[in-house]
Amino acid sequence: xxxxxxxxxxxxxxxxxxxxxxxxxxxxxxxxxxxxxxxxxxxxxxxxxxxxxxxxxxxxxxxxxxxxxxxxxxxxxxxxxxxxxxxxxxxxxxxxxxxxxxxxxxxxxxxxxxxxxxxxxxxxxxxxxxxxxxxxxxxxxxxxxxxxxxxxxxxxxxxxxxxxxxxxxxxxxxxxxxxxxxxxxxxxxxxxxxxxxxxxxxxxxxxxxxxxxxxxxxxxxxxxxxxxxxxxxxxxxxxxxxxxxxxxxxxxxxxxxxxxxxxxxxxxxxxx
Numbered sequence: 001x002x003x004x005x006x007x008x009x010x011x012x013x014x015x016x017x018x019x020x021x022x023x024x025x026x027x028x029x030x031x032x033x034x035x036x037x038x039x040x041x042x043x044x045x046x047x048x049x050x051x052x053x054x055x056x057x058x059x060x061x062x063x064x065x066x067x068x069x070x071x072x073x074x075x076x077x078x079x080x081x082x083x084x085x086x087x088x089x090x091x092x093x094x095x096x097x098x099x100x101x102x103x104x105x106x107x108x109x110x111x112x113x114x115x116x117x118x119x120x121x122x123x124x125x126x127x128x129x130x131x132x133x134x135x136x137x138x139x140x141x142x143x144x145x146x147x148x149x150x151x152x153x154x155x156x157x158x159x160x161x162x163x164x165x166x167x168x169x170x171x172x173x174x175x176x177x178x179x180x181x182x183x184x185x186x187x188x189x190x191x192x193x194x195x196x197x198x199x200x201x202x203x204x205x206x207x208x209x210x211x212x213x214x215x216x217x218x219x220x221x222x223x224x225x226x227x228x229x230x231x232x233x234x235x236x237x238x239x240x241x242x243x244x245x246x247x248x249x250x251x252x253x254x255x256x257x258x259x260x261x262x263x264x265x266x267x268x269x270x271x272x
Contacts, residue, residue, distance in 0.1 A: 026239040027056040031068070031076035033147050034177040036222070037061035039197030039266055044259045045252075052251070053242055063146030063177065071095060071225075074232035077240035079225045082147035082195075087223045095232075096225035100248050103256050103267040104221045107151055109212035110182075110199055111137075111191035119191075123214040126159045133161050136170040138190035142181045143173030147220075152193045155217060195220055197266035222267075224248070247271070 036042060037059060046057050060070065064081040071079045072095050079096060081087060090096045109119070109128060117137040119128040132139055141163070142149040156163050163171040172190060174181045178198040185192035186206045194202075199210070212218075226244050227235045246252045253269035260266065 026054060026236070026242075027058060028077040028236050028239045028243055029075065030057055030059050030078045030080055030243070031071045032059050032061050032080045033064045033067060033082050033222070034061045034179070035082065035148065035195040035198045036080065038177070038179045038201060039195075040201045040261065041197070041256070041259055041267060045255055048255055049243065049246060053246055055239060055243055055246075057243060061177075063142070063144040063149065065145030065147075065150070071227055072231075074227070074234060077227055077236045078243055079227065080222065082220055082222045083150045084221055084223060086147075086150070087225060091225060094230065095228055097228050099223050099225045100244065101270050102222045102224045102247060103253075103269045103271075104219065105196050105267050106213065106220050107148070107193055107218040108196050108199060108210045109191055109193055110185075110208050111211050112189045113207040113209060114189070115211060117191065120211045122212050125155055125212055125215040125217050128212040129156060129159045129161060132191055133159075133163060133166075133170075136166070138185075138188055139163065139171050140181055140185035140188065140190040140192040141171060141173045142178065143175050144177070146177070148178060148193060148195060151220065155193070158217065197261075200261045200264060200266055221270075 042059055049055055049057055060076065064083045064086065067079060067081050068086055068090055070076055087099050091099050117132040117135040119131050122128045141152060167173060174184050178194060179202065181192060182194060182202050183204055186204055186208055224244055224247055226240045229235050229237050248271035253271055256267050256269045257265065
């Protein structure tokens with residue numbers, strides 16, 4: 001009996017803290033753009049988030065358009081994407097509680113060193129796209145309703161060009177994420193619009209380099225939104241808010257700013 005009692009006591013010393021830890025553990029689903037994942041940002045910040053908040057953050061990385069659709073179907077607790085007009089509509093339609101600016105970087109046009117359209121060094125993205133279209137140089141588009149794809153279409157529109165008329169010719173739509181589209185563009189020697197962070201963390205650059213950068217039209221803003229429980233009663237309200245609060249806090253913003261690849265800062269926090 002004495003031995004049995006000791007065993008029960010020892011077992012309780014193990015089981016009770018374990019049960020308490022399990023009770024304290026919280027997990028959320030973040031519907032996210034692929035660029036934040038491809039850049040390596042989540043691999044950097046999420047272990048810090050877990051350590052400081054107790055949250056386990058599960059990221060579903062898809063194009064912004066798909067991420068918004070997933071969140072509207074209540075398949076997530078937080079939305080983190082980069083298409084501001086679509087994000088504001090998400091909130092206006094009642095699916096999101098409040099949108100916060102989170103961070104920004106920029107888009108760049110990369111392509112082969114041979115530069116068939118002769119756009120290297122240009123800061124005028126409209127002029128560069130016009131030269132690409134006029135020369136019929138290959139251009140790879142994500143074609144997936146992502147934030148990057150939306151930005152690309154906006155830029156073509158600004159140049160008064162509809163590239164979809166050349167779909168399958170010099171304009172190639174991959175229907176894929178940023179990493180896969182970069183791989184495709186390198187394989188076929190095509191220009192491509194990429195967010196700078198994904199390009200910096202991309203490992204299969206070959207002879208590709210940045211040709212066009214620095215135009216204000218290439219600004220790339222990211223936003224974060226908590227899913228509205230009025231539309232999605234199953235959403236984890238407190239845990240989702242805890243994650244959003246951490247991201248836009250001074251600590252979260254400083255952590256985002258500290259993420260670097262090869263010494264280069266990839267995201268610039270601007271929640272405040």
